Amino acid sequence: MTESNASTMTIDAANAAPERDTLLDVRGLRTEFQTARGRVAAVRDVSFTIRRRQRLAIVGESGSGKSAMAMSIVGLIQPPGRVTAGEIRLGGTNLRELSDRKLSEVRGGRISLVFQDPMSAFDPIRTIGSQMIESIRVHQSVSKRMARRQAADLLGEVGVTDASSRLSDYPHQYSGGMRQRVLIAMALANSPELVIADEPTTALDVTTQAQVLELLDRLVTDRGAALMLITHNLGIVAGFCDSVKVMYAGQLIEESESRALFASAAHPYSRELLKCVLRTDRRQEGLLSTIPGTLPDPTQPFKGCSFEPRCPLGKGNPLCQGVEPPLATVQGPHGVQLAKCHFAGQLELKEDQ
Amino acid sequence: MAVAVAEAPITVARRRIVKGDKVLVGALGGLALIALIVIVGPFVWHYDANATELTAQLSAPSAEHPLGTDNLGRDLLARVLTGARTSLGAGAVVVIAGAVLGSVTGLLAGALGGMVDTVLTWLTNSILCFPSIMLAMAVVMALKPGIPAVVIGLSIHSFPWYMRTIRGEVMRIAALDFVKSTNAIGASQGRILFRHIFPHLVSTIVLQMAAVFGAAVLSLAAMGFLGMGAQPPEAELGAMITEGQQFFLTGQWWMAAFPGLVLLIAVTLTTVIADRARELLDPRGEYIVAD
Amino acid sequence: MLNLILKRFGVAAATILGASLFSFFLLRKLPGDPARLVGGELADEQTITSLRQAMGLDSPLQEQFWNYITSSFHGDLGFSYTIGQPVSELVRTRLPATVELGLTGVATAVVLATVFAAIAVYRKKKGADVSLRIASSLAMGSPPFWLALVAILLLSVNLGIFPGPEGRLSPSLLPPPTITGLYTVDSILSGQFGTFFDALRHLILPALTIAVGPFAFLSRLFRSQLRNTMREPFIVVARSRGLLRGSVFLRHAVPNSLLSLVAATAMLLAETMTGSVLVEKVFGWPGVGSLTVDAILQKDFAVVQGVILLSATLYVTVSFLADVVYVVVDPRIRAGAK
Numbered sequence: 001m002t003e004s005n006a007s008t009m010t011i012d013a014a015n016a017a018p019e020r021d022t023l024l025d026v027r028g029l030r031t032e033f034q035t036a037r038g039r040v041a042a043v044r045d046v047s048f049t050i051r052r053r054q055r056l057a058i059v060g061e062s063g064s065g066k067s068a069m070a071m072s073i074v075g076l077i078q079p080p081g082r083v084t085a086g087e088i089r090l091g092g093t094n095l096r097e098l099s100d101r102k103l104s105e106v107r108g109g110r111i112s113l114v115f116q117d118p119m120s121a122f123d124p125i126r127t128i129g130s131q132m133i134e135s136i137r138v139h140q141s142v143s144k145r146m147a148r149r150q151a152a153d154l155l156g157e158v159g160v161t162d163a164s165s166r167l168s169d170y171p172h173q174y175s176g177g178m179r180q181r182v183l184i185a186m187a188l189a190n191s192p193e194l195v196i197a198d199e200p201t202t203a204l205d206v207t208t209q210a211q212v213l214e215l216l217d218r219l220v221t222d223r224g225a226a227l228m229l230i231t232h233n234l235g236i237v238a239g240f241c242d243s244v245k246v247m248y249a250g251q252l253i254e255e256s257e258s259r260a261l262f263a264s265a266a267h268p269y270s271r272e273l274l275k276c277v278l279r280t281d282r283r284q285e286g287l288l289s290t291i292p293g294t295l296p297d298p299t300q301p302f303k304g305c306s307f308e309p310r311c312p313l314g315k316g317n318p319l320c321q322g323v324e325p326p327l328a329t330v331q332g333p334h335g336v337q338l339a340k341c342h343f344a345g346q347l348e349l350k351e352d353q
Numbered sequence: 354m355a356v357a358v359a360e361a362p363i364t365v366a367r368r369r370i371v372k373g374d375k376v377l378v379g380a381l382g383g384l385a386l387i388a389l390i391v392i393v394g395p396f397v398w399h400y401d402a403n404a405t406e407l408t409a410q411l412s413a414p415s416a417e418h419p420l421g422t423d424n425l426g427r428d429l430l431a432r433v434l435t436g437a438r439t440s441l442g443a444g445a446v447v448v449i450a451g452a453v454l455g456s457v458t459g460l461l462a463g464a465l466g467g468m469v470d471t472v473l474t475w476l477t478n479s480i481l482c483f484p485s486i487m488l489a490m491a492v493v494m495a496l497k498p499g500i501p502a503v504v505i506g507l508s509i510h511s512f513p514w515y516m517r518t519i520r521g522e523v524m525r526i527a528a529l530d531f532v533k534s535t536n537a538i539g540a541s542q543g544r545i546l547f548r549h550i551f552p553h554l555v556s557t558i559v560l561q562m563a564a565v566f567g568a569a570v571l572s573l574a575a576m577g578f579l580g581m582g583a584q585p586p587e588a589e590l591g592a593m594i595t596e597g598q599q600f601f602l603t604g605q606w607w608m609a610a611f612p613g614l615v616l617l618i619a620v621t622l623t624t625v626i627a628d629r630a631r632e633l634l635d636p637r638g639e640y641i642v643a644d
Numbered sequence: 645m646l647n648l649i650l651k652r653f654g655v656a657a658a659t660i661l662g663a664s665l666f667s668f669f670l671l672r673k674l675p676g677d678p679a680r681l682v683g684g685e686l687a688d689e690q691t692i693t694s695l696r697q698a699m700g701l702d703s704p705l706q707e708q709f710w711n712y713i714t715s716s717f718h719g720d721l722g723f724s725y726t727i728g729q730p731v732s733e734l735v736r737t738r739l740p741a742t743v744e745l746g747l748t749g750v751a752t753a754v755v756l757a758t759v760f761a762a763i764a765v766y767r768k769k770k771g772a773d774v775s776l777r778i779a780s781s782l783a784m785g786s787p788p789f790w791l792a793l794v795a796i797l798l799l800s801v802n803l804g805i806f807p808g809p810e811g812r813l814s815p816s817l818l819p820p821p822t823i824t825g826l827y828t829v830d831s832i833l834s835g836q837f838g839t840f841f842d843a844l845r846h847l848i849l850p851a852l853t854i855a856v857g858p859f860a861f862l863s864r865l866f867r868s869q870l871r872n873t874m875r876e877p878f879i880v881v882a883r884s885r886g887l888l889r890g891s892v893f894l895r896h897a898v899p900n901s902l903l904s905l906v907a908a909t910a911m912l913l914a915e916t917m918t919g920s921v922l923v924e925k926v927f928g929w930p931g932v933g934s935l936t937v938d939a940i941l942q943k944d945f946a947v948v949q950g951v952i953l954l955s956a957t958l959y960v961t962v963s964f965l966a967d968v969v970y971v972v973v974d975p976r977i978r979a980g981a982k
Contacts, residue, residue, distance in 0.1 A: 076883055101888065108886030115884075120877040123896045125903070125975055134895070135885040170975040186885065478655075479662030482956035484915045484924075487936070494940045494948055495670050571787055575922050578789050578938055594790050598926075601793055602801050602808075613790030621785030628781070 023112075023193055023226050024050040024073070029086035031065070031072045034079075040298040042068040042081065044250035050194065050226050057237040057258070058230045059273065060247035063295050066230045069247070070196050074111055075103045090192055090194075109139045112187040114216070116199035118179035122171035128155075129167030132186055139190040154185040158215055162349065166215050177208035181215060198230045225231050238262055246270045249296055249306040252327075256337040266330045266339035268313050268347060305342070313343060356463035377629040378406055381622050384622045391437045400428035402435040402588045418475075421607040423535055423593075424600060429611060436588035437615050440577075448562045450508035451569075456558065460551070462516065463523025468526050470520070477513035485510040485572050493581045498585050501578045514561060556634055563627035567620040574616055592617050601611020652967050656960045663831070663956030664716070668709050671945045716953055722901060722946035726939070731950035739954075740825025741812060742931030746916035748847055749854025754909055756855065757862035758902070765870040776863060783860035785972055792853040792926040799849065806849045811925045814842050850927040854920055858912045865908055869901040876900075903974055910966035914959040 031043035042065045050056050058066045072083045075095060088095040089111060095103060107113075115121050122131060125157045132151035133144060137228035142150070148167065158181040171179060181201065188197055197216060201209040213236060220227045229241055237244055237258060244261045246254040246269065254267035265271045293310035296302070304321045305314060314320035319342055328344040330337045339345075377544030395402070400418075406426035414421040420429035458477075462470040480488070496502040576582035577591025583594070590612040597608025671676075687695075696702050700711060711829040721731035764776040800808045811820060812827055820830040820839050828847060831840035873879065874897050882892045921933035928934075932951060939947035971977050 016736075071880075074884060076880055078880065102884075102885050104888050107884050107885075113884040115881055117875070117877060121881040123878050123882065123900065125900055125973075126896070130884075134887070138886040138891075172976055190886075461976065465673050475658060475662050476666075478659045479956070482659060482663045482959040483952065484955065487952065487955050490921075490940050491667060491670055491948060491952060494943060494945065498941075536711055567785060571785075574787050575789060578787075578922065578940065579925065591787070591789075594787070594793070598793060602797055606797065609790070609793055613794070616790065617782070617785050617786045619785075620787075622782050624781050624784045 005152055010015055020049045022049050023052045023054070023090070025087070025089040026073065027087040027089070029069065029072060029088065030084045031068050031077055031081060031087055032084050033081045035299070037287055037299045042250055044302075045085070046247075046252055047086075048245060048252060048255065050228060052193070053224055053226055054243070055220075055227045055229065056242040057241035057244045058228060059232065059237060059244055061295065064247045065250035066247050068250075070113070070198050070230055072229070073196065074107050074113065075100070076107070089253040097237055102307060105139070108135055108187075108192075109190050110192055111194045111196065112190070112192040113197060114180075114183050114187045114197040114200045117203050118176055118183050119194075119203070123177065124171055125304055127168050127170055128174065128182055129169075132167070132182070132189065135186050136189050144192045150189065156180065157219070158182065158185040158260070175210060177204055180204060180208075180212050184212070184216055184219060186284050188223060189222055192225055194226045194228065196230070199232070199292075200229075201236065202231075204232075208238070234276075246273070249298070251306065251323070251340065253307065253340040254338065255327075256332075257335055259338050260332050260334035263334050266332065266344055266347070267307075267341050268311050268343075269307050270339075271309075271313070271347065305340075313347065317342075327345075372628055374633070375516055376625065377549060377633070380622045380625040380629065384619070384626060387437070387619055387622070388441070391434060391441060394434040395438070397430070398428075398431055398434060400431040401586055402431040403427065403586050411600065411608070413605075413609055420611045423596060423608050424605075432588040432593060433590070435612050436590045436593050436612060437619070438493060438498070439583060439588065440573055440590045440616070441574050442568055443504055444566055446504050446571070447507045447511060448566045450504070451511030451565070452515050452558055452562050455512035456519055456551075457555075458512065459516040459519025460523060463520040463527070463600060466524075473516065474520075477516055479615075480509060481513055483510070485568075489572065489576055490581060492577075493576070498581045498584060500573070500587075500589070503573055503582045507572055511565055511569065514565075515558060518557060518561070522557075530622040560627065560631055560634065563623065563630060567623040567627070570620055570623075572615070587638055648971065649968060652964055655921070656964045659960050660953075660956055661713075663960075664713060664953050665709070667949055667952040668712055668954075671949055680930045691870045712949075717948075721950035721953065724939070724944050726942045726944040727947075731946050734947065735932065735950060735954060738930060738932045738935045741929060742917055742920055742933060744812075744826040744828065744847065745850055745854060745924070745931060746913065746920055748851040749920075750858055750909065750913050750916055752851055753855040753858035753862055753912070754905070757859050758866055758898075758905070761863045761866040761870060762893075762898060764867055764875065766890075773867075774869065780860045780863045783856045783965075786856060788853055788856055789922040789926050791856060791925055792849070795849055795853065796926070807846055811928045811930055812843060812846050813839070814846075817842055819841060837920070850923050850929055854916060858909075858916070861904060861912065862908060866901060866905055869904045870897060873897045873901045903970070906969050906973075907966045910962045910969075911959075914955075914962040917955070917958050 009347075015212065026049070027047050029043055029046045030041060033040045033042055044065075048056075048071060058069070060066045068077065068081065071077045071081075073088055073095070073097075075083075077083060083096065086096070090106065095106065098106070122128070129148065130149055132154065133147040136142065136147040136150055137144070139145070148164075151167055152164040155166060160166055160178060160181065166174075174182065180203075184200070188204045195216075197319055199335075200216060201212050204212060214226070217240065227241075229237070231237065234244075239258075242260050243255070243257050245252045246267060248269055248319075254261070254270045256266065256270075258264060260266075260272060262274070269291075291310060296306050296309065302324070304319075304323055305311070305325050308314050308317070308320040311320065323342070324338050325344075327338050327340045330339055330345040343349075404427065406422065406428075408426065409418070409422050410426040410484060411424050412422045412426075418428050418430065420433060423429055423432065430615070458473055462473040483491070485507055488510045489503050490505035492509070493499075494500045496505070573582060574589070574591030574594070577589045577593075580595065580597050583589030583592045585596075593612040594609045597605070597610075597612070600606075601609040679692050679699060680699055700708055703711075712722075719732050723730055723734065723736060727734060760772075760776050760779075764773040767773070796806075796809055800806045801902075807814060817839055820827055820834050820836050820843075823830045823833050827843035828840060831837070831843055874893075877891055877899060881898050883889065887895070917932070920931060921937055923929065924931045924933035925937060932954070935947065936951045938944075939951070
């Protein structure tokens, strides 16, 4: 029934994806922050792979370590944070072994990022055009004029009307939704292989959200890029991503194909998340507040399952309190799922009890 | 970023004080030592700051006169001790007078508003057009050269900052709910000001006092140096530098060197203390104009 | 935009008016009779009365103030009884020396402060930052006049690198023909390179002494500003677009932080123009500062009043210009002002 595997096991390996298709391969990534109260691990030994053109969602509540993981991948964890272990392989190279100069060629080149808050993502005293041209010319040896033309084309492509004249506008002259579109345009300027979008729609109102997601969808598909969508909103994941990884307290606790997750989540936490989506439907604020309790204090040493204090199934169970569960493989009706739970595969059984 | 380990600044401050910010503790200790020497020194050191000894003019530092003597044969250590007491004491008076004057006018402008506010704001804007030395010189001319005139001039120059801060804060706080409700209960306006609003501002005011103390001491010394502050034979560090100026360049360096060195050390220490205190209480706060 | 500038202009005018009122009453209502000061202790009552008439002291106070304002508006700042020249003429001849000194000093301070603060913030090792903090604390704590003396003793008297406190030029040289009034500029414009180097040698120590205080202030301001800017999200975003840390620092962090220095520099500049009293005295520099000291000690209140008015006007003008610079340079304000 339950089959325990080495913790580096991933859903992709389990689903036997062809090796050559692998774009990004993260092994045992650990990111720690030095704080006054000691070292705190924001990302705890995370392993996963992204295939070319794959749409992957990383879901978790704020503080679960998903943004820290994204920044760790591109080597932009700011002090006092530091990546302390693991490999991040893009193609054949381990990004952790690259110099900052070499890594800079990857950032905005092969891997680009779209950030949450379009208000503060631009230099306020430089025009949109100059910032776009800058991004283009860092990676491509083209003339300023060529870069400007490219930038105008990109702006047009993301739906900015009168693109070439709006290049001379300053960020504050754009609306929030437009700024997010420009950010997306910039992220795609150098035809990346992977786009990491960190809560790209959180700061926007609901109608704009849909448009921006649609745009992201179209551009990523057109350019054949893979997408890693980081969100706390399971609602926008369905129908948008192929597979989902659920993050909790710095660990991946469930890895499933989207279909499988929405049909039958393999981890109690994912189930609670899904219930929240159903309950609150389109309202995203306060989405997760309906799961009682909060994330564990990261400064305390972890023992047992990190979700145990909030878990409807395992709360108070000596096994869950004492032993950290392995990442177990579950054969569900929609394929293989991985869940870091002692009761993976028996959730229905336990719930009935 | 992702980890929920953000700490309240006050927690950081408390820990840093408890653990001991070495620089802050060192600077505080240094300043306390100077204060102690300056207060106790004149009683312990047996020389009179104004007693001339005509047989020992301009003698170099020795066992008898550790800092040497000046051109009138006065013991320099005794003069530096009393001079430092005068300079630092007058600096403290400036800072306190400025804070009191600024607090009162600030409370008035903020609480009364209207004409009082307009006039006071206009007045302080006008005062701030002058460099502090320029204003002090004008007051010296209006009265007479001496430390009192300089203290008045520098106090006038230093009060607008407090006034502006307190005025703004009074207006902000007066709009808050708890003050409105206190008002509704029927508490008098003066009572609200002093019981509820003023306490909010104390740390801001004290920090600013610490930040401008050094500048006040330097300005006082500058006025003394120009001959508009302390008048002879009174010992004051700035004036002592003037007295030693002509001998400084001809080999009798000690007359001007020691008073300047004491100024340098004392003011640098207060600057460091003010900086550190500000960082402790307000880690992201910006420096304020210290003049 | 015009509206905003006009409004600032109104505030500036009101402030100058206030400053002149302040100085007028401070000096007019002082104990002691200005006419008696001019006439001297031995002058008889009749001389004093006619002096009072000549100085306009017998008319009502508000009329005196009105006369003072209208005449200063026409460039007439009164007459110096101790020197025997119109105040405006005195200021005109003395101002260039102070401007040359103040501009050089503040410019030096700005350059040194931005460069050192930038290095201190950019370097990941703490050494540069600690050195800057020590240097700026010492610079804040040092009495400038004393520092000037020490510099003269060490560099002029002992080492002979710089000339002693003898003013703007060696006594053996004639000043260059007056074009701008700044000796270094005028000597180059008229091709007198010997004079230029002499003027420059005389300028360096006083200018450096002037620079000490502004350096301390600006380097601390710029350091904290840069550190705050480096924490802004757009800095990390720029890094994520592939810019190296150095490029992000130079192209984004520094320009954004420099904006905050404009107002501070303007204030320091205005202050230096009349506040360079001490340094001028130590170096025998014939500028407005030394003119003021002499005037105050001799109770020549026309000169003091003139200088005070000049000081206030300079301050208000410079801060007004700083506001205009912000409106022109910062796109956010520019947009808000439209």
